[in-house]
Amino acid sequence: MRLSGAIQDKAKVLVKSAWVTMGLPFTAPMVDEKREGIIDVEALLIITFLLMERDRMVTDVPAWIIRFGDLMNHQKLKTLVTLIPGKHKHAISEKLAWGSFGVAPGAFRKLFGIKEIAHKEILDSVESRISRLNSPAHAAQSSIMLRNRLLYGTGFRADLITVSHIMNLRMSGREFADLLSTNSSTVSRILSDLRACRFLDRNNERTDLKDPYPGMFLSAQSIWNLCEILDAEEFRSGELKRTTYNGLNFKHDRFGMQIAEVR
Numbered sequence: 001m002r003l004s005g006a007i008q009d010k011a012k013v014l015v016k017s018a019w020v021t022m023g024l025p026f027t028a029p030m031v032d033e034k035r036e037g038i039i040d041v042e043a044l045l046i047i048t049f050l051l052m053e054r055d056r057m058v059t060d061v062p063a064w065i066i067r068f069g070d071l072m073n074h075q076k077l078k079t080l081v082t083l084i085p086g087k088h089k090h091a092i093s094e095k096l097a098w099g100s101f102g103v104a105p106g107a108f109r110k111l112f113g114i115k116e117i118a119h120k121e122i123l124d125s126v127e128s129r130i131s132r133l134n135s136p137a138h139a140a141q142s143s144i145m146l147r148n149r150l151l152y153g154t155g156f157r158a159d160l161i162t163v164s165h166i167m168n169l170r171m172s173g174r175e176f177a178d179l180l181s182t183n184s185s186t187v188s189r190i191l192s193d194l195r196a197c198r199f200l201d202r203n204n205e206r207t208d209l210k211d212p213y214p215g216m217f218l219s220a221q222s223i224w225n226l227c228e229i230l231d232a233e234e235f236r237s238g239e240l241k242r243t244t245y246n247g248l249n250f251k252h253d254r255f256g257m258q259i260a261e262v263r
Contacts, residue, residue, distance in 0.1 A: 003051075003233055003259075010262045011051055011226075014255055018044050018218055022146070023068070023139035024060050025132050033144055037217030037254045038162060041145055042077045042181070046084070046223050047255070049092040050230070062100045063129035068136055069105050071149045073159065078111055079181045080220060088227050100126055144213070156182045157190050164200065167212035171204060179252060181220050216252040225249070225256035 003011060016028035018039050031039060048061055065072070081089065093112065102109070102117025103126050109116060140147040145162045152158035159180050163169065171179070177187040194200040201207050216222075225248045232244035250257040 003230065004263075006262045007229070007233070007259050008051075011259045014258060015044075015048055015051060018255070019048070019060070019064070021139075021142045022064065023134035023136070024064055025134075026056070026060075030142060031217055033142070033217065034211070034213060037215040038144055038166070038213050038219075039217050040159075040219045040222075041071070041143075042073055042080055043218055043220050043222055045072075045077065046080050046092070047218065047226060049095055050088060050223075050226055052095050054098065058098055058100045059125050059129050060133075062104050063126050063133060065104045065108055066126070067130050067133050068139075068146075069108070071136055071146055071154055072108075073149075073154050073156070074107055074111065076156070076159075076181045080223060081111065083181075084223065085227055088230065156180055156186055157193075160187065160190050160194070161199075163216075164194075164204075164206050165209070165211075165213045166215055167209065169205060173204070176204070179216070179219055179221070215254065218255040219252040221249060221252040222255045225253050225260075229256070229260065 013028060014031075016024075016026040017031045020026050020028050020030045021033065021039055022041070022044065033039060045061070045065075048057060052058070052061075081092075084092070096112050096114055099117055099119070099122050101112075101114050103123055104114065106116075108114075136146065136150065140150050144165060145159065148158045148162045152161060160176060163171075163176065163179060173187045173191055174184055176191070177184045180187065191200065191204055195202065195204075198207055228244055228248060232241045235241045235244070245260055245263065248256065248260060250260075
């Protein structure tokens with residue numbers, strides 16, 4: 001499954017820009033989250049796997065996973081993988097079988113069913129990329145999600161606090177759970193704690209919101225939209241394609257909105 005030329009080119013630039021924000025040394029402009037929106041770390045990984053080709057991503061993303069592994073929410077990643085439609089999940093599995101991901105940490109390999117690979121040439125290639133990555137502390141200056149995970153840990157509490165930086169959020173517990181790819185009971189407990197200490201008001205809004213963010217640049221919604229776009233690009237019927245694009249929800253997905261505008 002592949003996007004048509006202009007859409008593919010736009011998507012690749014946006015993905016590289018998101019990774020620059022996360023600390024990878026691509027020659028692409030960094031996403032300014034204060035202007036474009038917040039990037040969800042695990043959603044970015046899945047989006048990357050869906051779009052990945054045999055280029056620098058194959059060595060640089062495994063290098064990032066190794067260096068930033070302690071800041072990844074594996075439970076969220078597991079949930080996202082479970083929810084991906086079958087044919088797209090299969091496509092991801094095929095791409096992750098490419099050699100370099102076999103050097104990723106065991107927890108990541110187990111999640112995706114990747115065999116460990118210890119070929120010296122591959123190890124040396126990934127190791128050389130690791131040395132060029134920004135440190136987690138440096139990347140946290142541009143990614144609010146990474147910054148909050150350094151502050152509060154890699155659980156859903158940190159991510160809910162991250163999302164609460166969005167202005168005029170107005171979300172229910174169920175909507176928070178969907179956006180964060182977790183269950184409602186987890187979100188309910190966290191929301192109760194945050195309201196109890198008056199971090200949030202009774203409407204789940206920040207009581208003292210400073211330096212707000214405009215929304216999400218890339219979130220779980222971006223994954224579902226991209227899967228729909230990938231399917232639509234295979235349709236022969238122009239009407240079916242238009243219907244699919246018109247039905248996409250870009251409320252938490254500026255990434256998807258920008259690639260859809262190219263068609």
